Amino acid sequence: MKTGYTVHDCMTTKPVSVTTQTSIQECAKTMKNNHVGALVVKDGGKALGILTEQDIVRKAIAQGKNPLSMKVSELMEHQGKQLITIAPGDDIYDALITMRDYNIRHLPVIDNGSMIGLLTLKDILKIEPQLFELIVEKFEIKEAGRKMPQKPVPTEGICEACGEYAEKIKTVRNSLLCSACAAEQA
Numbered sequence: 001m002k003t004g005y006t007v008h009d010c011m012t013t014k015p016v017s018v019t020t021q022t023s024i025q026e027c028a029k030t031m032k033n034n035h036v037g038a039l040v041v042k043d044g045g046k047a048l049g050i051l052t053e054q055d056i057v058r059k060a061i062a063q064g065k066n067p068l069s070m071k072v073s074e075l076m077e078h079q080g081k082q083l084i085t086i087a088p089g090d091d092i093y094d095a096l097i098t099m100r101d102y103n104i105r106h107l108p109v110i111d112n113g114s115m116i117g118l119l120t121l122k123d124i125l126k127i128e129p130q131l132f133e134l135i136v137e138k139f140e141i142k143e144a145g146r147k148m149p150q151k152p153v154p155t156e157g158i159c160e161a162c163g164e165y166a167e168k169i170k171t172v173r174n175s176l177l178c179s180a181c182a183a184e185q186a
Contacts, residue, residue: 003128007095007119008088010127011109015118017042018051020073024060027051027072038106040118041076047108047115049076049083085110088117092124093163161185 017040018027027039031053038052055075060067086095086107095107099121109117157169159178166178172185 002091003093005092005127006088007086007090007092007107007109008117010092010123011088011117011119012123013117015040015108017047018072019043020048020071020076022072024056024067024070024072024075028056028067038118038120039072040108040115041072042115047083047085047110050104050106050108051076052106083108086119087111092119092128095119096121096124097160
């Protein structure tokens with residue numbers, strides 16, 4: 001399903017960034033002062049990763065580590081892994097699917113090898129609030145595994161291939177598809 005909105009239409013053009021050597025305390029202050037939940041980690045102008053509030057809570061505080069004595073390089077997301085990115089001309093629907101599939105809420109926007117912005121889940125939902133259903137579906141599926149009894153697989157919903165509502169929806173290769181799209185996948 002294409003929305004007609006590109007990543008460039010929605011992205012933050014001047015994301016807040018830090019270096020790998022910035023202290024976690026300074027990062028927390030920067031997040032607070034700029035009202036953001038994530039910082040782009042750069043080194044020499046190149047985007048290396050993302051540091052989120054969740055990283056600070058889950059990888060430092062919850063682990064009993066002292067965030068006052070830690071640097072970004074110890075916590076940042078994507079450290080040692082390829083950074084998941086998106087191109088400015090991609091449709092925001094594709095960005096949302098990428099976020100859902102990788103369970104992330106922030107995507108660096110890369111054009112010709114350079115970072116030109118940051119796309120967040122909030123950026124997308126400001127432009128296309130009806131895409132909220134895709135996100136809710138992900139959380140419902142994730143939560144279902146922790147709760148008893150488990151919810152049944154949905155029998156109706158939005159097809160992830162064509163974007164149309166279907167009264168009968170099937171799970172095919174971890175995607176919810178209408179009958180027509182499911183038949184094409186077979």
